[in-house]
Amino acid sequence: MGFRKGRWGVAIAAVAAATAGVVLLGPGAAVPGSGPKASFALRSHEPQVVVGAYDAPVPLLTPAFKNTGPESASRGVVLRVSVTNAQIDDTAPSHRNCYYSDDYHTAFCEFPDAVAVGAAFETTEPIAERTNTHYHELEAAYTYAVWPLDSPPPHTPDYKAHYHQGTDDALGLKPTTLSAGKRGGELRFRWKALEGPADWSVSAITIRGRIGEEVEVDVPQPQGTPGPGPTRMRIELPPGTSLAKLTQEVRESKPSEVDYCSRDDKDGNIYCTNVNWNVLRVRIDHRVDGGEGRISVPEPFNGDTDPANNSVPIKVEITGTA
Secondary structure, X not given: OOOOOOOOOOEEOOOOOOOOOOOOOOOOOOOOOOOOOOOEEEEEOOOEEEOOOOOOOOOEEOOEEEEOOOOOEOOOEEEEEEEEOOEEOOOOOOEOOEEEOOOOOEEEEEEOOOEOOOOEEEEOOOEEEEOEOOEOOOEEEEEEEEEEOOOOOOOOOOHHHHOEEOOEOOOOEEEOOOOEOOOEOEEEEEEHHHOOOEEEEOOOEEEEEEEOOEXXXXXXXXXXXXXXXXOOEEEEOOOOEEEXXXXXXXXXXXXXXXXXXXXXXXXXXXXXXXXXXXXXXXXEOOOOOOOOEEEEOOOOOOOEOOHXXXXXXXXXXXXXXX
């Protein structure tokens, strides 16, 4: 999936918010102008708290629905499940009747058996979320919706063309009883370890050296309350300086737990991403009086009470000419 685990525990990738299921109708249960169709009440899920370490298991979602419409869904139904501030577990079985987005934020599952009026079903297995490793979130959520297989809502993506199909045993349905409410089709959860006033902060640094010289400066790890802190920082170099080229000899001069800040080829920004010890190596090209750079946390803590301290200056102190 392209994500790496940091030793600091849970981190979560930010994702686009999905449309939540509603109380009486899964989105698009009836296409306007097409006449009465099956419509669905969705299970009401109580919010949950994840207790334990940052990588503690998170809640499992078991979607459930009931056909409350005037007609049966004679050709079966589609279940769409999305997860916000997290992703569906890509290590769990991938069911052959489900189609998964590449980022594992959304899945569409098809169930071809008819669903009669008044019938209620739940999935035979829960759907698992997994944690991601980019930045912390205080809260995450599953949302889901159900509609007749032959009546997709407007703007439904062509998941068969653009999503990848699972290869394991098909996900099934089994009869159930249903408790539906105002939060039907949604399961919210939060991490107890991340409760309390949230504040991430970074420390200012000063680059000292002579014009024409390549110098190194340690970049302090940012602080996080509650911990752990962020896993990466973004660097904007002061005017008159440039990122020094790193030779193999320079890289090998540091122990393995130390890493140099480097430029990201995708967005062009400079980041410090080592969870232990970061070093910024720059060349002082010329003097720019009053020029400052910035060091910042690019993904602030969700609910940060003092976002102003997420960004501080990088100053330059020139001591002469090389």
